[in-house]
Structures are given as structure tokens and as C-alpha cells.
Amino acid sequence: MARCDLLLFPSAWGEPLSRVLLEACACGAPILAMPTGGTPDIILDGESGALAATVPGFAHRLTELLERPAERRALGAGARRLAARRFAPDIVAGQVERLYQSLVAPKQYAAQ
Helix, strand or coil, X not given: CCCCCCEEECXXXXXXXXXXXXXXXXXXXXXXXXXXXXXXXXXXXXXXXXXCCCHXXXXXXXXXXXXXXXXXXXXXXHHHHXXXXXXXXXXXXXXXXXXXXXXXXXXXXXXX
């Protein structure tokens, strides 16, 4: 995936968190996606990828990106930085651990 010119993610379904996008970011692949579901939480338009809300807009942005290799490289580098900052295993493991701790922690209830 790291050698791809551009990962296309034209999903109209609102996936909460796409593993494909996370893997592409970690590999530094430039991404063009539709802003559905949790995709905008991963792809920051112009920083870690490109977003297009409509099919014509997607096609237009695809044409632009295919003609601009420097922009694709910049988006791929931004995607890799985002993955390292927000989705690295040690970061996610800490978040999951804190969530589990909050779920099993004794609850304090007010007297009635």
C-alpha cells in the first residue's frame, strides 16, 4: 500500500472507523475519500488526505491529484504523521486501557 499513487475510498456508507484508511495512513499512502461516517475523523482535508462529498467532486479531485504528484506526496506524509500522532499502537492501547478502567471502577452514588 505504501507504493500506491493514491488510495481511493468512495464509500457512501457511513463506516464508523475504517481500518483500510488507518492502514493507508500508517503506510503514508495519499487518500481521496468521501466524508461519510468516521472518515472525516481520520482524513483531514488537505492535511492527511483529500475529501470530496459528491461523485462529480470526487472525480474532479481525482483528476487534480493524478496531475499533482507533489500534492499526493504531501498528503501521504501528512497521513503518516496523523497515524503516528493519533493511531499508533501505544497511544490506542492507552486509550483502551483507560476506557476499561473507567468501566470497572467502583461507582459513587448519591444518597437518596
